[in-house]
Amino acid sequence: MAVAALAMGALPAYAQGQSKNDVYGTDGQVKQVRRAPGIEDIEGGLIVTPRSNDAAVVRVEVVAKGIVRVSADPEGQFVRDESLIVTDFPARPEYNVRKGRNVASLSTEGLRVEISRADGKVRFLDGDGNELLAEDRRVMTPKMVQGEQFYSVQQAWQPVGEPGFYGLGQHQNGQMNMAGETVELAQHNISIAMPFVASTGDYGILWDNASITRFGDPRPFQPLDETLIVRGEDGSEGGLTGRYYDENGKVQAETRERDPDYQFLPPDQYASGEAVRDVFPEPFGTESPEKVVWTGGLEAKTTGTHKFRAYGSSYLTIKVDGETVVDRWRQNWNPYYFTFDVDMVAGESKDIEIEWIANDGYFRLEHLDPLPAEQQDDLSFASDVAQVIDYYFVAADGDKIDDVIAGYRTLTGESVMLPKWAYGFWQSRQRYTTQDELLDALKGYRDRKIPIDNIVLDWFYWPEKEWGSHKFDLERFPDAAAMVDAVHEMNARIMISVWPKFYPTTANAKALEEIGAIYQRQLMMDTRDWVGQGYRNSFYDPYSAEARELFWSQMKEALDSKGFDAWWMDAVEPDLHSNLSHRERALRIGPTAMGPGAQYFNSFALVNAQAVYEGEREGSDPNERVFILTRSAFPGIQRYGVSAWSGDVVARWEDLKEQVAAGVNFSMSGVPNWTFDIGGFAVEQRYTDEDPAHIEEWRELNTRWFQLGAFTPLFRSHGEFPFREIYNLAPEGSDPYESMVYYDKLRYRLMPFIYTLAADTTLKDGSMMRGLVMDFEDDKKVWDINDQYLFGSSFLVAPVYEFKARERDVYLPAGSGWYDFESGEHFDGGQTVTADAPLARMPLYVREGSIVPMGPDIQSTADDTNGELTIYVYTGADASFSLYEDDGLTYDYEDEAYVRIPMTWSEETGTLTIGAVEGELQSMPEERVIHVRFVSPDGDDGFAMDAEPDSTITYTGAAVDVSME
Structure with missing residues (x-):
């Protein structure tokens, strides 16, 4: 029926x-x-x-x-x-x-x-x-x-x-295959909760x-003493031995603690009855010690794999039986969890040593004993x-995870296309304090001929006491509309940060208050933020359709009217404070117009993006593509013209590595557009001080992160001081500078390939950032690899995430041959190779049987190339590619106002066929120059910016064959 x-x-x-x-x-x-x-x-x-x-x-x-x-x-x-x-x-x-x-x-x-x-x-x-x-x-x-x-x-x-499981959003503990993992889905600054999982079981x-x-x-993590026997340094029961040190390195307090708990804010920040962190032992009290060291043993009651998670900020090191399982740093205003597993035998004790440089930070270690075997x-x-x-x-309507993701989008909505310029390079910093600073930064790129498409104005452009007013501090930003015009005159676009946060004294907050759309508990708790003297604040309720319309109308009147091109929707977890318990957060983000905050804990970002997307698309220019950058996400958000980013991750090598698993699993959750702060947002003091002893590492960290960023869906540099412009990160002519400029230029050369991948996310339910398992499921070695991925189905990306590393092992999946992108050297799949990784280059491989179209050297995606292309054909297997082109700006593609140029490579005949144009596009050139380069196993022709083509043709839209001979 x-x-x-x-x-x-x-x-x-x-x-x-x-x-x-x-x-x-x-x-x-x-x-x-x-x-x-x-x-x-x-x-x-x-x-x-x-x-x-x-x-x-x-x-x-x-x-x-x-x-x-x-x-x-x-x-x-x-x-x-x-x-x-x-x-x-x-x-x-x-x-x-x-x-x-x-x-x-x-x-x-x-x-x-x-x-x-x-x-x-x-x-x-x-x-x-x-x-x-x-x-x-x-x-x-x-x-x-x-x-x-x-x-x-x-x-x-x-x-x-034993299938593999992937997705669940974005998480920061390096998990790739989620089978056997315990993952809490609760929105956080650096963690995105997406309750969708895709399996290799189709x-x-x-x-x-x-x-x-x-x-x-399904169980929440537990205090140590509820599930383990906690022993002191002498082996006796009763808790770990704790020593609290002052700034002179002297022990000022010694304790026995069953559950060292410094997890949340002091009691005066909470409602009565809420479990909170204790004060430190005397003589410290509410004053932070310099360092705390806990030693002792943990005895299991059950044999098996025990799961631990440490909540921490500042410097934290944990050793189990002498092996380091955690060695991390996080900023104090954004603590988070570090997870690790320990195999334990009932009745046997594991030595544990915890060293925490407290520095007014946060810490707790929690535990889960093994589930019953049958579960x-x-x-x-x-x-x-x-x-x-x-x-x-x-x-799956097929046999790939791609087919499962297509099913997810059938349910939740197609991935709306972003404007083409979103796939160019963005520059941002925390923060441009004046409009002259912003314009000078953009001019710095243009003067140096470094490609760029987007400049970003981060938070606090408003007067100090008027967060949420959407007004500009006229002393620092005397003419925002003129600033926007100046950016456009430099052939670039500008994004502006908009928070869902309001000071109650602003007219915007009062208007939202009138319709019952401001969360009240945050105000009742008299919570103060970190600006100036600290101001009372709260967030609006986007679960109300009336509130969404009002929120957008306020943005439209104050910001959209000035010509801003895109929206940075920050703190949309929502982050009322970075260190509240889940229970308290749930109370403060509700009651919503739809129900209690606990019921809708994870979905704020979705309805907030809906407010902006629907507001702008139904506004004065409904055919201009909406673009939203959001710090959180939820299933369905791809239908609102969104890219998410990985939040305020820190500038550490471990965090660089973890971006791979975070981004791949987010992509495999069905949302194709994702990015991160190149270099990491938050910075250790050794970098902030620009200590000469650490400048080399700072520059190398940014270089390696930049190399990775060039092969993610969106390519974006942002973070706290030091300034993040390429020319501020490293001197012109230095190896780090030259490498970053190289990868920036390479990104723009690859724009025909990248923009086609982007279009295919909408038109073919594709994914740009791909786990190896998506294309090589039969090779079970790839299921758990968390430091490599595919960009499209052609590029294998293997970032370098260790200081001074100049080589790294790379696994090349079985079922295909592979070319080194730089040298053109060919390798059989199914093996691990030791790849060269000089500072200037990241290991990058191309799958044989790939067609990769590239463009000429340009300064922005708006440059007129007259359709010129260089097509790289990686021989060794048959290949196909369907180049996509449209106007890059409007929703006309929804009415099929785009063209495809099909390309196929026949290994048998040695012929590249560039097919006849499919579709119609008014702006398509009547003829274009196409260069072709063939890369073969018996050659050594890798990529070079100025490489000579093997063949050049003039393409007029009719099919043409190009022979490798």
Whole structure:
């Protein structure tokens, strides 16, 4: 049967409390809501009420080919607030229903779903009857949240075999394959929560819940003494031995501590009853010691792999049995977690030594003992707050993770195209304090002929006491509109930072207050920020449509009217304060217009981006592409013209390395545009002071990060002092300077390739930044590699993340040959090679059977190249590429105002065929010069900026063959 589309919020009548099985009392209220055991047909699927009274009622709905929605509710009413993630069902495909004695089933092409009539558990099978995934535990525990009835929930599944799992957003502990990992999905400055996972088992799970969620182990981490025996330095029970040092290196206090807890703010920052950090032991009190060292032992009660996470800021080192497991630094205003695992045997103690340079920072070490053996391999999502269990099973329409990601976008929306200039180089710093500083920085690039497209005006351009006014401090920015015009005259674009934060004294805050759209608890707690004397502040509530419209209208009047090109939506976790407990944060970001803050903990960035995207697209110039940079994200945000970035990561080598796994998994969560602060945002004092002893390392760190940045979806330099312009990072003519300029120019040469990748994210559900597993799933060696990735399907990127390293090992996946990009040397796949990595270059390989179109030397994406191309053909296997071109600025592509130039390489004939133009585009040149270079295994022709072509043709839009001979 064919089924019409059904809006996501529009459930059948019974879901509004009108089931045919309801029993009504004399007052007209439902007394009994659970259905009798049985099967009920609904539009799109079935409701199964299991025979077991302990099992939830289950609803299964066909959504699209290979996609089903599964919901569970103990009472069978399935009442939930409107989903923010999935806004519309696509047109349903035909499906078949079977109602057996023990099992009910729904079948579509390629997918069968079976629901047990005994306990409601659901199994997913492919078209041949092979099991893909089966539900295991389902736990729904009633709880009250701010006076409303909810559940805390867990759904676990038993995977077939040992698949890899990828996605879950962006996290900063180097996890690539999430199988066996425990990941807390709670928005944070440097962590993005995306409850979507894609599997090598040819399926994915989209978990439709916006509260704090845990993937893997459903239990929150515990204090050390709750799950371990904590021993002192002498081996006795009773806690670790702690020594507190002053600035002279003298021990001023010695303690025994079962759970050293300096995790959160002092009590006067919290409501009564909230668990908070203690003060330091006397004589320190509220004054920070210089250093604390804890020593002793941790004895396990259970044999197995034990998980630990250390919450920390400042310098933190942890050793277990003499092995360093944590050696990190974070700024004090942005502490976060560092995770590690330890294999332990029940009854045996592990030595532990913790050294913390306190410096007014934060610290706590927490623990999880092993799950029962039968649960350790489960796939599991558990959420703190839910009305029902609600998830989507996405079967791949093919055999790749790409197909699963396409299914995710079927549910949550296509990735809207960004303007072409967004893929050029951006420059920013924290911060340009005057409009002259900003214009001088841009002029510095133009004067030195260094390509650039975008300059960014970060926060605090407003008068000190007027955060949220969107006004400019006229002493520092006397004419913002003229500043924007000057940027445009230099053939560049300008982005401006806009926070969802307001001082209550501003007119904008008062207008939002009038409609009930300012969070009150932040004000009640008299929280002060870090500006000047410190000012009371709060955030607005974007869950209200009226508030979203007002928020955009304020931006439009004050900023959009001045011609700014793009929006930097900062602190949208939302970050009311960087060191509040989850419970306190949930209270301060609510109640929202839709429900308690705990219910919508992770979704603020989504509705905030919606406010800007819909406001601008429905505004005075609706055909100009919206571009938003946002510090957080949530499933569906790709439909709002968004790129996320990795937050205020620090300028350390470990953090550079972790950007790979963070960015790849974010991309594999379905959102293709992502970036980071090249060089790391926050800086140790040794760099801030520009200490001569550390300048070499500072320049090398930025150089290596810059090399990596050239091969990420968006290419962007930003951070705290020292200034981040290329010419401020290193002297002209120096090796770091020359390397950064080289990679900047290379990025622009690759723009035809990059912009095609960007277009394919919209038109072909592609991904720019790709885990190796996406293209080489059969090579299980790549599943866990967390320091390499693919840019498109052609480039293998292997960044250098150690100071003074001049070589690194690179694994070349099996199933393809590989070329060194610089030298052209050919390597067989399936081996690890030691790659040269001089400071000037990053190891970079190109897959044989690749076609890579490049452009000429340009200074911005707006430069007129008259269509000139140089096509690199990496021989050794057949290849194809479909070059994409449009106007780069408008939404006309939605009406197919673009062209494709298909290109194919035949290994058998040694011929590159540049096909006839497909489509129409008014701005396309009537003829263009195309150079061709062939790279072959028996040659040594790598890339060079000034390399001579093997052939040159004039292309007029008709098909033409170019022979390698």
